[in-house]
Each structure stands twice: as structure tokens, then as C-alpha cells.
Amino acid sequence: MKITFVAADGTRTQVQAREGDSVMHTAVQNDVDGIIGECGGSMMCATCHCYVDDGWTEAVGGQEEGESDLLDCAASEVRPTSRLSCQIRMRAELDGIVIHLPESQL
Amino acid sequence: MQRIVIIGSGQGGQQAAASLRQEGFSGEILMLGEEPGLPYQRPPLSKAYMANGDAGALLLKPAAFYERSAIMLRDGVRVTAIDRAARAVLTGDGARHAYDHLILATGARNARPPIPGLDAPGVVGLRSLADAERIRRRLAATRQAVVVGGGFIGLEFAAMARAAGVGVTVVEATPRLMARAVSPEMAAHFLDLHRAMGTELLLGVQAAGVLTGAAGHAAGVALADGREVAGDLVLMATGVRPNAELAEAAGLACANGILVDATLATADPAISALGDVAAFPGPLGAPLRLESVQAAVDHARHVARRLVHGDGRPYAAVPWFWSDQGKAKLQIAGLLSGADHSLALPQPDAAPVVLLFRQGRLAAVETVNAPGIHMAARRLIGAPQDSLRAHGYDLRAAVKAVSAA
Numbered sequence: 001m002k003i004t005f006v007a008a009d010g011t012r013t014q015v016q017a018r019e020g021d022s023v024m025h026t027a028v029q030n031d032v033d034g035i036i037g038e039c040g041g042s043m044m045c046a047t048c049h050c051y052v053d054d055g056w057t058e059a060v061g062g063q064e065e066g067e068s069d070l071l072d073c074a075a076s077e078v079r080p081t082s083r084l085s086c087q088i089r090m091r092a093e094l095d096g097i098v099i100h101l102p103e104s105q106l
Numbered sequence: 107m108q109r110i111v112i113i114g115s116g117q118g119g120q121q122a123a124a125s126l127r128q129e130g131f132s133g134e135i136l137m138l139g140e141e142p143g144l145p146y147q148r149p150p151l152s153k154a155y156m157a158n159g160d161a162g163a164l165l166l167k168p169a170a171f172y173e174r175s176a177i178m179l180r181d182g183v184r185v186t187a188i189d190r191a192a193r194a195v196l197t198g199d200g201a202r203h204a205y206d207h208l209i210l211a212t213g214a215r216n217a218r219p220p221i222p223g224l225d226a227p228g229v230v231g232l233r234s235l236a237d238a239e240r241i242r243r244r245l246a247a248t249r250q251a252v253v254v255g256g257g258f259i260g261l262e263f264a265a266m267a268r269a270a271g272v273g274v275t276v277v278e279a280t281p282r283l284m285a286r287a288v289s290p291e292m293a294a295h296f297l298d299l300h301r302a303m304g305t306e307l308l309l310g311v312q313a314a315g316v317l318t319g320a321a322g323h324a325a326g327v328a329l330a331d332g333r334e335v336a337g338d339l340v341l342m343a344t345g346v347r348p349n350a351e352l353a354e355a356a357g358l359a360c361a362n363g364i365l366v367d368a369t370l371a372t373a374d375p376a377i378s379a380l381g382d383v384a385a386f387p388g389p390l391g392a393p394l395r396l397e398s399v400q401a402a403v404d405h406a407r408h409v410a411r412r413l414v415h416g417d418g419r420p421y422a423a424v425p426w427f428w429s430d431q432g433k434a435k436l437q438i439a440g441l442l443s444g445a446d447h448s449l450a451l452p453q454p455d456a457a458p459v460v461l462l463f464r465q466g467r468l469a470a471v472e473t474v475n476a477p478g479i480h481m482a483a484r485r486l487i488g489a490p491q492d493s494l495r496a497h498g499y500d501l502r503a504a505v506k507a508v509s510a511a
Binding site for chain 1: 147149150162163165166167168170171174399403407426428430435437476477478479480481482484485502505
């Protein structure tokens with residue numbers, strides 16, 4: 001399955017993802033700039049903040065418990081489509097998902 | 107500055123290299139790592155990795171990152187000496203690497219208590235990926251494990267081993283669990299939690315030695331009070347020691363770590379130290395050495411800003427820690443040391459939230475499975491107790507009030 005990351009400057013990068021891996025993990029392992037994931041997906045930071053593309057928000061679903069509090073600490077603007085990418089696990093319905101990256105994570 | 111050498115390829119060394127590039131350093135970066143392979147995350151070794159065995163998932167960055175960032179990584183290389191006069195480091199393969207600035211990110215190693223039997227097969231430590239691989243291989247054939255040390259690593263392992271159906275006894279020398287890291291209230295909560303998992307916990311008793319069986323294999327642990335605990339796997343989880351010997355041999359001041367100033371520089375302006383090995387001025391004035399991802403990463407960013415931009419601000423990041431034990435995610439913001447007052451706030455059907463104060467100000471907050479309260483706490487460390495009382499100690503409400511002000 002695939003994920004397309006769209007950087008703040010509009011640059012698009014498509015990468016292969018494994019089912020069950022998080023969007024954060026996929027970005028880090030594919031050397032995608034713009035996702036840090038400092039805590040490794042332990043819900044200890046907000047450095048994997050992303051914006052789910054409008055066409056995918058329904059398939060992705062809502063935030064996990066505590067996620068909005070972490071997003072309050074995100075470096076870039078929080079929008080209704082904001083998620084922590086460590087909390088989005090890849091599954092068949094998300095194949096082809098488009099993820100927009102914020103200006104900054106720190 | 108043309109050439110920066112980093113000794114250590116753990117999370118701190120890796121972050122230093124990455125941050126130097128992010129801050130715009132265009133000279134050479136050479137990272138010397140004693141462990142084989144690319145830099146990886148240690149925290150999951152006692153957690154997710156034990157469950158899934160996926161070593162690839164631990165990498166901090168793929169190989170392509172180091173290539174595109176022009177970060178030279180020499181792995182499996184041991185640094186034998188620092189020649190400060192010549193500004194060069196010597197490695198075990200006979201090479202000599204000159205530096206304009208040297209970053210010591212040598213980390214820590216497992217402590218070995220002075221008890222007999224630690225070399226017996228079946229006695230393991232858990233610090234590196236190689237350690238974790240060894241434990242995973244043995245665990246499948248293990249029926250009963252003894253964990254010496256009731257700190258984060260020992261308890262994370264205990265929870266994981268119980269989930270895998272292995273019997274576990276934890277032996278802790280002090281009267282409570284995680285004595286260095288959490289309040290008595292939180293320690294009591296975790297004691298109940300581990301008992302409910304079926305783990306036997308022996309507190310206030312020291313391990314006196316490892317018992318061996320017929321083939322010399324570990325068969326359990328002898329306790330100082332004469333009791334014996336049987337087990338075919340013995341995990342020694344009795345804390346770590348900083349890897350400060352190289353610095354000490356080079357004449358740098360060391361006392362439980364490499365002593366650095368508030369900018370994380372040693373007395374030699376060409377050498378900085380960071381992460382687990384660095385003893386930096388803490389909020390109470392005394393040198394403070396933290397063993398955490400947070401310190402490794404925040405130190406590294408701080409050093410990179412100083413080296414690239416000459417930013418001389420003192421390091422002052424709020425420390426945070428976490429430990430996943432079974433389904434319980436323990437999160438700590440701030441520092442417990444010096445706390446003179448604590449407040450345990452009971453939560454319905456959940457672990458308490460423990461607030462610790464020092465001289466009327468919030469010093470630390472402990473939470474379990476409450477990332478929102480933890481994140482709020484990180485922004486409130488240092489806040490006067492009165493300002494929190496005014497919000498009924500609802501930290502999320504308090505932080506919103508602060509941001510609105």
C-alpha cells in the first residue's frame with residue numbers, strides 16, 4: 001500500500017507502507033522530512049503532527065484519547081484535520097492516503 | 107569550524123549529527139559508534155521489540171538519511187583515547203581522527219553489582235539490541251525468570267515476560283519499586299499492578315549471588331537473607347554507569363558523568379558532552395545526570411545551536427520520562443529530586459495523578475495512561491502551587507488559563 005506525503009512547500013513524495021505500520025513510522029523509515037516522531041510513537045511528544053487530506057478524514061477516523069492534548073503542544077497550527085501520525089495505522093482502506101505535512105514540528 | 111567528531115551513535119549522538127545539519131553546519135561530521143549498525147531507539151527494546159522482534163523498526167533513520175546528510179558513520183569502532191593537545195581521537199583500528207570540535211555522547215552501560223555468578227549462561231542484561239536479541243531467543247524456552255532490580259527496565263521486562271506466560275520474580279534491594287524515579291504513592295500503585303499480573307515481588311532484599319545448576323547454567327538467585335529464588339533466566343537490571351572513562355583519561359573533570367557547564371561544554375572549549383553521560387547543572391544547583399531520550403535529544407539540539415550559531419543560552423529543558431509496563435503507560439514530567447510535598451489526586455477507576463512540589467512550586471507530575479495531563483504538566487513545571495489550587499489541580503484547565511493570559 002502507498003502513502004503520499006505533501007510537504008508544506010507542495011512537494012509530493014510517495015512511499016510504500018506496510019499494513020499495521022503507523023504513518024509516522026512509514027515516514028521516518030522512508031526518510032521523509034517533516035515528520036520527526038521523537039518519542040517513537042509513545043504519545044510523549046507532538047513532533048509527528050500531520051494534516052489528513054480532506055478526502056481521507058472519514059476513512060482515517062477520529063483522534064485517539066489524549067491526542068488533542070498533545071496536539072495543543074504542536075509547533076504548527078492545529079486544524080480540524082490534524083492528527084498525530086503515530087496514531088494512524090495503515091490498513092487496506094487507507095491505501096493511497098494523502099498526508100499533508102506542517103511547516104514545522106519543533 | 108570544519109570538522110566535528112561525535113563519539114557515540116546512540117540517540118544523542120545521532121540527534122547531534124542530525125541537528126548540526128538542520129542548523130546549517132556544512133563541515134564534516136564523523137560519528138564513531140562502538141555498536142554495529144545504524145543508530146537505533148533503545149526504549150522499545152524492553153517493550154515493543156520484545157513482543158515483535160522487528161529490529162528494522164528500531165532504526166532512528168534509514169541508511170539514505172546519513173548519505174544525503176553527509177554524515178559519516180563508522181560503526182563497530184572503539185575509541186581508545188582523546189588527544190586533546192592535538193585535537194584528535196584514536197580508534198582501536200589504529201586510525202586517528204582530527205576534530206575542531208568533539209561531542210562526547212558515549213552514553214552509559216549496565217552496572218554489574220559485585221556478586222558471584224554473573225558470568226553464568228542464562229544471566230542477561232538489557233541495554234543493547236544484541237542484549238535484547240539474546241533475551242528474546244532465550245525467553246521462548248524460559249519457564250521462570252528472576253529480575254534483579256525493580257526499576258523501569260526490570261519492570262517493563264517483567265510485564266512483558268508475564269504476558270508471554272513466563273513466571274517472574276522481581277528482587278528489589280530498596281523497600282519500594284522505582285525508588286529513584288517515582289513517588290511512594292506511584293510505586294505502591296505499580297506494586298499492585300505487577301502483583302495483579304502474577305509477578306512475585308520481593309522488596310527490601312538484596313541479591314547475594316547467582317545460583318547455578320548442573321551444567322553451570324543459571325538456576326536462580328540467592329538472596330542476602332538466605333532465601334533462594336529459582337529461575338532459568340536471570341535479568342540483571344540494577345541501573346547504569348556513565349561511560350566517562352575516555353573523558354577522564356583525557357583529563358576532563360568527571361563525577362558520576364562528564365561534568366559540563368550550563369551550555370553543555372566541558373572545561374575544554376573544543377569538547378562538549380550530552381545525554382546519559384553528561385552531568386550538567388540541575389535546577390537545584392548540583393550536577394544532574396539524566397538517563398532519558400528527552401535529555402539525549404534536547405541536549406543534542408542545544409549543543410548544535412551553540413556550535414552553529416554561537417547560541418550561549420543555558421540549557422533549561424523540562425525533563426520527561428516514560429515507562430510502559432503492561433497496559434500502564436507511566437509518564438513523568440519534571441524532577442522528583444528535592445520535592446518537599448506531594449499530592450496524590452485519586453482518579454475514578456484509574457491510577458492517581460501525583461503532583462510533587464518544591465518550595466511551593468510544581469516540581470514533577472506523575473500520570474498513568476493520561477497523556478493529556480502529562481502534556482499539560484510539562485508546560486506547568488515551576489508554576490506556583492496556589493495557581494494550580496485555583497483550578498482545583500485540573501492541570502489541563504490551568505494550562506489553558508496560562509495560554510489565554
